[in-house]
Every structure is written in structure tokens, then in C-alpha cells.
Amino acid sequence: MVTHREAQYVLDDIMGNATDLPITEHATDTHGVTLVNFALFDLVGLQLSPRMRDLGKITMGRFGSRPATERAWPLAGRLLTRRFDLDLIAEQFDDLLRLAGSIKFGQATASLIVGKLSASSRQNAMAAALKEYGMIRRTVYAARYLSDEAYRRRIARQLNKGESLHALRRDLRYAHGGAFRSPHLTGQSEQAWCLTLLTNAVVTWTSDYLGLAVAALRAEGRYVNDEALAHISPARSETVNFFGAISVEIDTELAKLDATGYRPLRSFERAVAPPP
Secondary structure, eight states, rough: OOOTTTGGGHHHHTTTTTOOOOOOOOEEEEEOOOOHHHHHHHHHOOOEEEEEEOOGOOEESSSOHHHHHHHTTTTTTEEEEEEEEEEHHHHHHHHHHHHHHHHTTTTEEEHHHHHHHHSSSOOOOHHHHHHHHHHHHHHHHHHHHOHHHHHHHHHHHHHHHHHHHHHHHHTTTGGGOOHHHHHHHHHHHHHHHHHHHHHHHHHHHHHHHHHHHHHHHHTOOOOOOOOHTTOSSOOOOOHHHHSOOOOOOOHHHHHOOOTTTOOOOOOOHHHHHOOO
């Protein structure tokens, strides 16, 4: 979760991500959302999908007059209380596209641009147009979020997966309660890198063995629902022993591995069988 002050850095992380996976959508909580974020995400071709709290308190806009809007949408028209300033957006649209191009192709970061616009001593026309465009995108998103239950559930699932990853990181740093105690940036960076490496190792191990378990179940003729599998997160810590000193006989452990380099799976029947 991020705060409004940190929200402008979210797009920096996404645009600077070196993964080969195509990122098209970002789910976040309410604190990770600003009008500027809604605008910038759309301008660079991404979808910002927040789990929005207090929807009844946000301002939603309309394109036409209030009477015409209420006649066209008798139920939703009353919620659209503010008229969009389309002239302002049209005047600044070329600059908005140039701004988006600078972010998309790495010429500038979103946080730098937002910081510069926010620091302007007078009301900057492009900053105002950016917020106005964000108002349009937020209104469109809110309408979809309110009307589509399946969409709300999908956003919640994405966020729950993120929360499970945060929980795993907190578990792996159990001795410090998830806090970084180093007073210097170098030490904090080293701790963050080590935590990332350890988290990735746990997630990779769990993913591999979940895949092997599913394949084994299907080989036995058992039905495993693909839709159910999509809701399972590999960010789990139940298989990690956090306490005590563990002595490992490397040769003995290596001898337990099969031809593909994995431990043999434990069958459910053996795991629950009563002792003799």
C-alpha cells in the first residue's frame, strides 16, 4: 500500500520494470490513486484499477448539462455532479501526449514530471488539464467498478495476491517485525536485495512443487480445476522453518532427489495415515 505522497512513484516502477511479461494493468488500494495517476496511466496505455473506498464521496463528472445527463441516465445522472472542462483538455492535449511519450520512452520519470508541475508557483495549465483528464478516466472507471461485480472481484483477487507477497516478506523478516533497522541507505539497500532474493527463492520453490503436485494429481485421474488454480498464490510460508539451527547432510539430501532434481512428493494418504 502506498500513500498519496508516494503514489506518483507507482508508474516509475512499472515503466522501469525489466520483466519480459507484458504489464497492462495495475491494481492498488485507494491510497495509491490520484487524478494525475489516472491520467498518466491512460496516456501511456495502461489501466489503473484501484479498489476504491468511499465511492459515494468522490466527484464524478459529466459531458453535457445536468438536465440532459439526468434524462439520458435517470439512475446514474444524479451522481455526475461536475461538468468536464473539455476545452482545457483540448488546448493542452498535444502537450499531454508529449508528456506521455517522455514517460513511455524513458526520457523522464512520472514522479519528476508530477513534482515539477506540483511545484509551480502558479496554476499550471498543463497540470490542470492533466487532473481534468484524470477526472474523466476516474469517472469512467468508477462507473465500471460500480456496475460490474465480476470486475470488482478480479481487482480484489489481484490485491489479495499482492498482500500474500507482503505477508511472506514480513514472515521472512520475522526477527525485526518486517522493519528495516539499518540507519544508512547502503545497509537498507542490501537488506532489501537480500529480502527480494529470499522471497523469490521461496516463491520459485513453492511454484515448482505446486506444479508437480498438480501434475501428479492429474496423472492419477483426479480433476484439478484451472479456474481454482488461478486463485492460488505461491507466496506462502507454511513450508519454511524459521526457527532453530538446521544441520544438512548435503550428500544425503542430494541422494533423495529424482532424475529431474526434485524431491519425491509425499502422498496425502501417507501424510494422514495413523502411526502403527
